[in-house]
Amino acid sequence: MESLNIKLLEVCSKCGACYHICPSCLNLNEGYDPRAVIKDILAGQYEKWLSHKSIWQCLECHHCLEICFQHYGFENAMAAMRTLASKKGLAPTQVKRGWDMFIKTSRLGEPAAPARKKLGLPEAAKSGAEDFKKILKIYQERKESGVRSQKSE
Amino acid sequence: MKDFTIFWGCTIQTRFPFLEKSTRMVLDGFDLPYRDVDGFTCCPEKSLVNNIDHGLWVLTAARNIALLDKAGVDLVSPCTGCVSNLATVNGELHSDNKEKIKVNSILKEIGLEFKGKNKLRHLVPFFHDEVGIPAIKNKIVKPFHGMRIALHYGCHMIRPSHALKNDDPLDPKKFDNLIRAMGAESVQYMTKLLCCGQGLDRVDQHENALHFARLKLKELKSLKIDAMALCCPSCYLQFDNNQFLMEKEGEKFGIPILYFTELLGLAMGHKPEDLGVDSHRVEATDFLEKWQRLNGEFARTDELNRQLEEGFGIAQH
Incomplete structure (x- = not known):
């Protein structure tokens, strides 16, 4: 959980003002309450949330961020949980599928050529897939060697 | 007005090409200086990529922004997600020099450099602030x-x-x-x-x-x-x-x-x-x-x- 600022999160756990502006908290009938998740993170008992659908119900609308006097909000805690869940292979199927497509093609879909022709649109600009592949490879190699050097320390 | 490019994003070009059509028609109607730039990828989508790999989210967005630096154009987008993601990474790299150096050391390998010197704007505030209400009213029949x-x-x-x-x-x-x-x-x-x-x-x-x-x-x-x-x-x-x-x-x-x-x-x-x-x-x-x-x-x-x-x-x- 190194990406979370525990100090800010402690203040956050005592405030919770954003509960009253968060669209998911206010509108999801089944109940959505990041305050409970944050409490468990601070107590070191967040494991159970990783497979819970709650952590994917943050809409990333940034309402909480805007009203937070720490400029932190629920969203950072929920995003950290989603990252952890993804690492453990617990992301929803659609997320996994979207990720695979992004890694493979650099996009989440290709321009619809026949529809473009019908609409009289010019040919779509070239994608950056080739260059993306190159930087992805370098990025992954560096990440790998970073992990290895951390482990050997 | 400075030249700009339109960042269409994946969703419009994949699913709703007619939204590209109407956008081009109004831009042409106002005779605005825009052109297409080759090489963009997904912005990338925050709730997908950032959730899984923050570093890759930053790197991919930085590459898109670096293409603007190379072409010397501002960016306007009819997609709120694209602008928000690109602007968030832009801000993050401007405030974190260490991360910027790291990102640029990779972008160098494909001949790009993130400078983040150009404006990134959504189409609605762009029309409001750059084209302006009086000019818009003039065009309305x-x-x-x-x-x-x-x-x-x-x-x-x-x-x-x-x-x-x-x-x-x-x-x-x-x-x-x-x-x-x-x-x-x-x-x-x-x-x-x-x-x-x-x-x-x-x-x-x-x-x-x-x-x-x-x-x-x-x-x-x-x-x-x-x-x-x-x-x-x-x-x-x-x-x-x-x-x-x-x-x-x-x-x-x-x-x-x-x-x-x-x-x-x-x-x-x-x-x-x-x-x-x-x-x-x-x-x-x-x-x-x-x-x-x-x-x-x-x-x-x-x-x-x-x-x-x-x-x-x-x-x-």
């Missing part, structure tokens, strides 16, 4: 007088405000101003700033996504509005496609969803079918008919007023 339009801003047009800096994040005004400049009433309603909820459709929670769509559509139905206006492909998907799905199951809303560029194009005198309004899943027929009818009535009133003024003019002599 078929205003929406008498039409009641409910705006949906879309969270990422205005938030996070520290990165976007384009409107009040909790009480935005610019889209309202633009709708009013086209002659329509911008109907105020309780759920105006509520998130569309489309994100839930991307995490295997379709029923919850529909629940969110319903919240807004129900209120708007009760207010008897003529249309909802927005400028985000994700919100469009939520309110056009998901409304259509719910109507198929028997829930009736009947609220046409119009893109900012479609409304502007219509007001500028373009035909609905040329703008791609006939590609929508929820039909806009009633909206278009009422607008045509009111335009005819207002034109008759204008003509009557002109004749009266002329008559008075003669009487005075």
Whole structure:
């Protein structure tokens, strides 16, 4: 959980003002309450949330961020949980599928050529897939060697 | 005005090419200096890529921004998500030199450098601030007088405000101003700033996504509005496609969803079918008919007023 600022999160756990502006908290009938998740993170008992659908119900609308006097909000805690869940292979199927497509093609879909022709649109600009592949490879190699050097320390 | 490129994003080009059409038509109508730039990838989508790998999210966005630095153009996008993601990374790299150096050491390998010197803006604030209300009013030949339009801003047009800096994040005004400049009433309603909820459709929670769509559509139905206006492909998907799905199951809303560029194009005198309004899943027929009818009535009133003024003019002599 190194990406979370525990100090800010402690203040956050005592405030919770954003509960009253968060669209998911206010509108999801089944109940959505990041305050409970944050409490468990601070107590070191967040494991159970990783497979819970709650952590994917943050809409990333940034309402909480805007009203937070720490400029932190629920969203950072929920995003950290989603990252952890993804690492453990617990992301929803659609997320996994979207990720695979992004890694493979650099996009989440290709321009619809026949529809473009019908609409009289010019040919779509070239994608950056080739260059993306190159930087992805370098990025992954560096990440790998970073992990290895951390482990050997 | 500085040259700019349009960042179309994946969703518009994959699913809604007609939104690209109406955007190009209004940009051409104002003779704005835009051109296509090769090499963009996904912005990338924050809720997908950032959740899994923050470093890759930053690197990919930085590469897109570096293409702007290379071409020397600003960026304008009709997608709120794309602008918000790119602006967030732009801000992060400007405030974190260590990360910027790391990113640039990789971008160097493909001949690019992130400088982040160009403006990144959403189409709506761009029209408001750069084109300006007076210039827009000048182009309007078929205003929406008498039409009641409910705006949906879309969270990422205005938030996070520290990165976007384009409107009040909790009480935005610019889209309202633009709708009013086209002659329509911008109907105020309780759920105006509520998130569309489309994100839930991307995490295997379709029923919850529909629940969110319903919240807004129900209120708007009760207010008897003529249309909802927005400028985000994700919100469009939520309110056009998901409304259509719910109507198929028997829930009736009947609220046409119009893109900012479609409304502007219509007001500028373009035909609905040329703008791609006939590609929508929820039909806009009633909206278009009422607008045509009111335009005819207002034109008759204008003509009557002109004749009266002329008559008075003669009487005075």
